[in-house]
Amino acid sequence: MRLTSFTDFGLRMLMRMASAPERAFSTTELAGEFGLSRNHLAKIMQHLAHSGLIETRRGGGGGATLAYAPQDIRLGDIVRQLEAGQSLVECMGTDGGACTLDGRCRLKTKLRRAEAAFLGELDSATLADIALPPAQHALFHTPKSQPGGK
Numbered sequence: 001m002r003l004t005s006f007t008d009f010g011l012r013m014l015m016r017m018a019s020a021p022e023r024a025f026s027t028t029e030l031a032g033e034f035g036l037s038r039n040h041l042a043k044i045m046q047h048l049a050h051s052g053l054i055e056t057r058r059g060g061g062g063g064a065t066l067a068y069a070p071q072d073i074r075l076g077d078i079v080r081q082l083e084a085g086q087s088l089v090e091c092m093g094t095d096g097g098a099c100t101l102d103g104r105c106r107l108k109t110k111l112r113r114a115e116a117a118f119l120g121e122l123d124s125a126t127l128a129d130i131a132l133p134p135a136q137h138a139l140f141h142t143p144k145s146q147p148g149g150k
Contacts (some may be wrong), residue, residue, distance in 0.1 A: 007082040009036060010044045011130075014053070014059060018070035024063030025123030051081040066115075076123035106126055 003011075013030055027045055029040040045064055048054045053073065054064045066073070099105065 003079065004086060006044060006047075006085065007030045009034065009041065010048060011075075011078060012128055013041065013044060014066070014073070015046070015131055017054070017066050018063065018073075018127045021066050021070055024061065024065050029063075032085045047082065049064060053078065053081060066127075069087040070128035071126050071136065074123050075125045075127065075130070076119045076121075078127070079119065079122055 012034060013025075016030060016033065017025055027042045030045075030065045032150075034041070045054065045056065050063070052067055055063070055067050056064045063138045098114050
């Protein structure tokens with residue numbers, strides 16, 4: 001299973017926020033730490049706020065904070081929120097995609113079970129389990145480009 005970059009960066013943001021749950025983080029600050037577009041992270045932050053995982057405040061002293069203690073946030077719930085509307089394969093989408101095997105395919109059942117097992121494993125862990133100690137937050141930095149131009 002491959003998670004979208006939206007989910008990847010959302011998880012990174014939450015991991016960083018869980019490393020210091022008592023403080024608010026700005027989009028600009030997180031974008032700088034990760035080497036990402038502030039606008040891209042703002043979209044993710046807005047989605048996380050809409051889903052109720054974080055709370056945001058504007059103005060001086062504002063920023064985003066976790067809505068719950070890190071030990072109360074299940075990783076499976078985060079991934080479900082961030083991957084909402086993203087099907088594992090096209091035929092598992094709400095519209096069924098353009099599958100020519102519809103009605104004859106036995107793969108879909110196996111993929112649903114695999115996806116359930118994947119999310120079940122994530123449900124066994126919390127955001128507190130993956131939060132790094134505050135001194136290690138610099139390890140989150142994502143390079144702007146990878147060797148080989150990829």
